[in-house]
Amino acid sequence: MFLIKLSIAFIIFGDILLILGIVVKRMRREYSYRQYLNKVAKYKKMLKDTLNSKGKGILLLNKTEVIADRGPIKKALLECIEETSSERREKRILWLFREIGLAEFYFAGALSSNHITRARAIDTLGDFKIEETVDVIVKALRERSDIVAASSARALGNIGGDVAIKVLVGLLNDPHLAKQSMIISLIENVGNDAVPYLNKILINGSNSIKVQVVKLLGDIGDERAIPLLLYLLDSDNIDLRSKATESLGKLKAMSCLAHIQxxxxxxxxxxxxxxxxxxxxxxxxxxxxxxxxxxxxxxxxxxxxxxxxxxxxxxxxxxxxxxxxxxxxxxxxxxxxxxxxxxxxxxxxxxxxxxxxxxxxxxxxxxxxxxxxxxxxxxxxxxxDSIGQKDRNKEKETTGPLFQKVG
Amino acid sequence: MNFESYFKMVEIVIIAYFFLVNLSYVILFIIGLNSIIKYFRRKPFSGAEIISRSKSTLPISILVPACNEEQTIIDNVKALLKLNYPKFEIIVINDGSTDGTFNLLRDEFNLIRSNAVFQQTLKTEPVHSTYSSMDVSNLFVINKKSCGNKADALNAGLNFSKFQLYCAIDADTIIENNALVRMVKPLLDSTEVVAVGGIVRVANGSEITEGEIKKVRTPRSLIANFQIIEYLRAFLTGRSGWSAMNSLLIISGAFGLFRKAAVMEVGGYRVDTIGEDAELVVRMHRIFREKKRKYQIKFVADPICWTEAPENLKMLFRQRERWHKGLFETIRMNRKMIFNPKYGRIGMLALPYFLIFELLGPIFEIGGFLLFLVAFLTGFYTAPLLLLFIVASILFGTLLSIGALFIEEYDFNRYEKWTDVGKLIFFAFVENFGFRQLLAFIRLRALLFIKISSWELIPRKGFAKQKIVPDAK
Incomplete structure (x- = not known):
């Protein structure tokens, strides 16, 4: 009897705790979201004033304020970048990101012992294209934590530039599938700038990497890839030959038409x-x-x-x-x-x-x-049928009628 | 041995059962909560945006088996066409519908007969005709003879599909715009992952426009509200808990993403069961473990699929009877795995759990209820003791439901209005007074007596007839 009463007391306590948790969480979320939006609007106005009047505006904030409100400030900066079409203006916003001390703060975050903090900081450094951080990001790429590694790859993709692209292309050799598929997508985003580095892999890389690169070159669609792809048409490796053929087709390289025929x-x-x-x-x-x-x-x-x-x-x-x-x-x-x-x-x-x-x-x-x-x-x-690309003889082994005719 | 000794023995068994089942719920809740928190912490770094625009993302065939789904099929296909995913094809398998399902599709999407001929890797009932859309290049419709089985329709869709991954969904469901991008992540990350399940939630009462959930609300129907709590409990605690232990046995037929090669390898869907979704997953476990293949079956809590839950008792009875019969068949067909160490934690833990606590659970639940009643009537238990037992069991049930609501609020926060959250907390209490007992009774009845027809023709109200946003600007 006592045990049952004790359990009931515990359960009631648990129920009340959970309900309170729901209510408090909800209230906090609603309150902080309203606060956040107000702050984003405030800093955005401040930023725009700074950019338009070339005055001090946001630069007058002290470091403590900047760190305390880093979320809304970051959001305001990113929104301003998104809204602007002027390259000069964008550069100035990126410059402001450094000047108010956020770059420094996130750079320190990239070295934090907490992997979530590291990943967030690296993502932000990527968003603001801080090239000086490439070395730290490259180091982070070799981390055991897959989210930090993924953030680093993404950041390199955003930063672009020769060093970042070179590192990204080099990462194609990474045997980790998740990382590799993300890197391929990132290189695809970098586009034409990656072609010279990808071409180098076509000369030095292993066949399995070459196959990936050949496909990528076809998707990027840069004519600078044509000579090497043409060269690969004579490769002994069937995968390479077939992928090179497809990529040349995608590139519509008319000079290779006869060869492909x-x-x-x-x-x-x-x-x-x-x-x-x-x-x-x-x-x-x-x-x-x-x-x-x-x-x-x-x-x-x-x-x-x-x-x-x-x-x-x-x-x-x-x-x-x-x-x-x-x-x-x-x-x-x-x-x-x-x-x-x-x-x-x-x-x-x-x-x-x-x-x-x-x-x-x-x-x-x-x-x-x-x-x-x-x-x-x-x-x-x-x-x-992606599974059953069977030749005529093998077709006989399938279950049921070989093919189904409809209509 | 006198009556009292027998009674004591049964009492010990029932109390031990309740202790174990509740303990397992608590453990699953803790593991599930932990894995969901981890998932949401990692979510910002998942690279969903990259996946959604990359040409390297694996394309998906979406299979939509439809049998008399005229109320929901158009909204469903429209929602699918809006999915944020780089490349996919939608294959609607019209499984001998006798209503206007096909005509609606033909008129809405300008279908023309293509009479495609395709390789029949899996044996199915004959396909009469195939159609493709003049308006959208990635929509196909297969008209096939019905054998009264959803599994056969899915197999026909599998034969017709051309991509390496396929997503099986129900025609009465709505998939959220980014669901596939989130769901495909584990399959892109590792070739070991052969299947991924997503969360299914109740759409009744929500505001839906052109197949898209605009506002998540609670319905007026009592039964539908109870099911919201039930679905949250099952998916947020149960499935995420099992998935964290790599022992997920069920991927809902309403929303699952599979590697086609793996499904073909195990022979596709079995047509002789109505629980084809669970049976396929358990068979994959069995065959891959026999072949000593490394594989993983995952559950991702975030990609949400919304479904229309039955709002009347008759339909609820039919649906639950079908589910319980499906579970029975799945366990029967794979019974050699139970308590067989060769099948690892699936054989030693997951399947015995489903056998004892899920399949046979209603026997203990109804049995326990009867036992307490008899004990009270014969004077073994005093009224206060009986009352305490009942209060303890009700409060414990509430604890789990509110726990699931807590996870919903903490991580998903889909109900915008305070009134909806309050309503759900209220229903989390109220469901213990009759609804859960009713479900136990339905399951017991299914287990003992019922023979059910295969395709469950539940009359749908249709999403279009739910609250419509007047002008979605």
């Missing part, structure tokens, strides 16, 4: 698949004959990419697909039919089949007849 006969199917894709990016009519060849390929992935690329080549590509409906090769016929259907051409011809123009109607009916002929005998796949 030649890759249509590469021994490795991933390279052929990417060549088919790249030819679609180029969109040059001279690629049609190569794509018509590739749509007969024994690999589904190559056929699929060729069909898609022919679609992207406009009316000439569409004619090529229609022509392929009569091909002797079963797989070419099927992929052409699938592509014509998924790009909406078949819907278009279904309407044209009832056109007043007799010639046009007859032409459409012939195409639809050929299409139906292919579809009635088909067992094809039009969508890539």
């Amino acid at each position: 030649n890759l249509a006969s590469d021994d490795a199917w991933p390279v052929r698949a990417m060549a088919a894709k790249a030819l679609g990016y180029f969109g040059h009519p001279s690629s049609i004959k190569f794509l018509k060849e590739l749509i007969r390929d024994e690999e589904w992935g190559v056929r699929k990419n060729s069909g898609r690329s022919l679609s992207e080549l406009g009316i000439e590509g569409e004619y090529a697909l229609i022509e392929m409906l009569k091909s002797v090769d079963k797989f070419a016929r099927e992929m052409s039919a699938a592509e014509l259907e998924s790009n909406g051409a078949i819907t278009k011809f279904s309407l044209l089949a009832f056109s007043d123009d007799r010639k046009e109607a007859e032409n459409a009916q012939t195409i639809l007849f050929d299409f139906d002929n292919v579809i009635s005998k088909t067992s094809m796949a039009t969508r890539f």
Whole structure:
């Protein structure tokens, strides 16, 4: 009996404590949020006055005030940077960040023993692009705490500049997946400035890093990458060859068109698949004959990419697909039919089949007849299954009917 | 042995059960609270902004199985199309709807028949037709013959999907704009992570415009209010606690993100169970542990998915019976894992917990209630003692619910109005007077008698008919 009474007393105490916790937290949050907004507005006005009148304004604040209100001041500075389109004005705001002593405060925070404080401070130093802190940030990158390391990578991305980019690119060698994926995204944001450093990795780096870099160069889209990517087309590594092909396609490097067209006969199917894709990016009519060849390929992935690329080549590509409906090769016929259907051409011809123009109607009916002929005998796949990119032999091992025809 | 000795024995079992179950709740609460606090401390450094704009972020296929969802499907798809994520495709699997689900979709998004042909890696019922949208390039609709099973619809969606990651959601749910960005983080961080679950919360009563939650409010319905407390308790303490121990057994079918290769490896969703979501997760644990594969299944407390909870008893009965039957089937299908050290903490801790405290829990709860009643009637217990027991158990239940509300207030703070928070604290007390006992009764009934049809056709009120913000400027 006593034990039960004691437990009840404890539970009631716990209940009251939690309810009080909710009420106090809520009241504090509402109060401090109102205070915060007022302060941000106050400092923003002060900042704007300082910037407009070139007077002392915010500089008159003493250090204690600055440290006590660092949150609202930081927010006000960042909002002012966001609102301004003038580079000079932005530089002046960044200068004010140092002058009022916040840079110094956050620099000390970057050396704090608490990892959350370190991460926050490094983030802020990145936001205000304080280049002198690059060394500290680089050190922090090697920390065990993943949030500090991530903040450091982000800060380097924000700071930009040669030193930061060089460090970021160097970090691509980091085996930690989380860090690596973030670094790739950050380099992507840096954009064209990172290209010379990425090019260096293409010469010295390991193959796995090179593959990442080749993809990045394609996404960044800087023509300075073309010579090295072209060189990689002769690499022994299939991954590198195929990624370089794709990236050159993304870059629409017309000088490489002939080279990529030649890759249509590469021994490795991933390279052929990417060549088919790249030819679609180029969109040059001279690629049609190569794509018509590739749509007969024994690999589904190559056929699929060729069909898609022919679609992207406009009316000439569409004619090529229609022509392929009569091909002797079963797989070419099927992929052409699938592509014509998924790009909406078949819907278009279904309407044209009832056109007043007799010639046009007859032409459409012939195409639809050929299409139906292919579809009635088909067992094809039009969508890539990222798991089951199986070759013809392996397809037999799948469960259930091999492909599902709908409609 | 006389009646008194038997009674004493049963009494000890019941009291031991209540002690253990409450102890486990407290432990889960502490672990859950700790992991949520950690998560929110780290959140500003998660790089969500970078993920949301990077081309390197893995694209996601969002699978939306829909069976007679005309009330919510348009709002749901519109909300999905607004998601802040670099690349994704939405695949609505129309599983033999007999209402206007498909027609609404066709008219709203200008669908045209594409009749795609695709590889059937997982065996499913036949697909009649596929449609793509003329207006949005990343929306696809599959019309398939229904086998009366959501799992089959998901498998068809999996066959059709083209990305490495997929997110399974219910058609009656609304996902918050940044939910995918937050949810994908663990999958980007480590290849060991094969699945991530998010938090599901009750949308009833909230202000919703064009599939977006504008203001989180509490509903008028008593039952829906009780469920708000229940969902908060289950997700904020239970799931985050299990996830911290890498023993998460359930990822809600309403909102889960998976690595497609891992799901394909274990054979996709099983169609012979109605608890396909939990069964898939438990099977992943089983198979990966048998293969000695390193893997992790995570729960992230922040990406929020809002769902419409049933507001009447009939629907609540059907939903809970289905959930309990699903749990029973999941445990039955993976019973060899229970108390099997080969399966580590899943076999030795998580599954036995779910078996004893979740599946068989209603037997003890109703049994305990009857025992006290009998004890009181036969004079074994005096009225004050019985009253103290009842007060203790009610207050303890309240403690956990208010604890969950505390976490909500501390970390999420989604209810802006004081009145809503006050209302929820009130309901955290009131739910102990009937609602929790009712749930125990429903679960017991499900366990003992009920055979349920597979797809749960709960008539929806629809988000559109909830409070609408007059002008979202």
